[in-house]
Amino acid sequence: MSAATQAKLWYAQRISAMVLALCVVVHIVTILYAVRGGLTAAEILGRTRGNAAFAAFYVLFVLSAAIHAPIGLARIAEEWLQWRGRLMNVVLSVFAAALVFTGLSAVWGLYGG
Amino acid sequence: MAGSANTARRNDRRARGMPGYWAFVVHRLSGVGLALFIPVHFWALSKSLQGEASLTSFLRWTDTALFKFAEWGLVCLLAAHLVGGLRLLLIEFAPWRGVRSGWIVAMVGTTLSVAILLAALMMH
């Protein structure tokens, strides 16, 4: 991987971090608000079903996480496990794809389900 | 160059007794914890695809003390990773005010606040 690509990955991780910072604040505040008095499925789905703003927000959240997490894990794998090269790229690409797939299906389930 | 590691001494704990290093450790470990948890979290939520009944049975399972404790812990990890990450972004994108050691205190404070508040709300 060229130094230019590594620099771009760093940038992608930091920009996704900025997006995630906003998303996480909203998410934590929502959790603290929603968890009062316990959670029920009807309550959650009542809030999320057909709510386009909810869906858009969490699609952004999922995609940012799918960019952010694999790049961070790659660093850790290199430094603490001495993983290098193609195998690591494949494993982490699969991880990113799994995050996108499970994340978007979760959003779709709460939005449409 | 790479061979130098074999003939060089390595630092021990004494070299790392500063807040910046521990902030890094918390940030990295909370990041790994989140990366392991988030796919499970997404998978569990996607069960709601099958509708309310499925989500209800899922939420019933999540009502166990162990699961609640785990969820609570992970929100705490999220809070720690968030504040630690904000500090890193400030250092990297607005470095003219130094290495922001005060934010390490904020990292501890925010995490504890979220931990206590969430625990209180969960137990109502």
Place this chain on the structure above:
Amino acid sequence: MMLNIETLKVSIWRGGADGQFVSYDVPRLDSQTVLDVVTYVQRSIDPGLSYRFSCRVGMCGSCAMTVNGIARWTCRTHVSKVSVNDALELAPLSNLPIIKDLATDMSTFFDKWAGAKGQFRGERTRHEDFANVLPSSAARKAADAGIECIGCGVCYASCDTVTWRPDYLGPAALNRAWTLVNDERDVVGRERLRAVAGDAGCHACHTHTTCSERCPKGIAPTLGISGLKRVTARAAVRGELD
């Protein structure tokens, strides 16, 4: 006349990478520096002890060692500040190959300065006028913040990222590169950005801030490395590093 009969228990690393600590008793004196202790051992106990020093006043940067686990200039470190229970442990700097005793091979360290394009290259000759660099300009201030580095290696020896990735250029070389990136007379900016980008360069830094905590000159390489991260990432996005 002996002014002070207290003794200091000093254990000093002897030999190469497979050496061990050897204990010495050194008379404790007022205002004694760690370098004084090392010098006493060599002059009065074992002339075979190898170590490096020159100026004794914090200008040359050659006497850095690991003192009770922490990299320091020994000339400017008073025994009273660092001894624990009247004991000192002295080892060569970490992250650098040991030659013998307290002397490390610094060539990797300086090769990385060259690797980070740490040499100034201008285009004016002596026949032209001086460049006028405004002292108040942001670039000049950024360069000034890092310019006092004397290359002692304390930051490099303290850096965990160097330990984890031996190819990482390290804080001193990157700090130097940042001063040159901010030198408006320099003409090899793009090659320098190419040299310092990526996982063996500035983007490997995890902001432990150990370098900035340990620098005896009070420089914060972390901040210069942050500057390089931003500038190189933007250059990469614009395709200037390809």
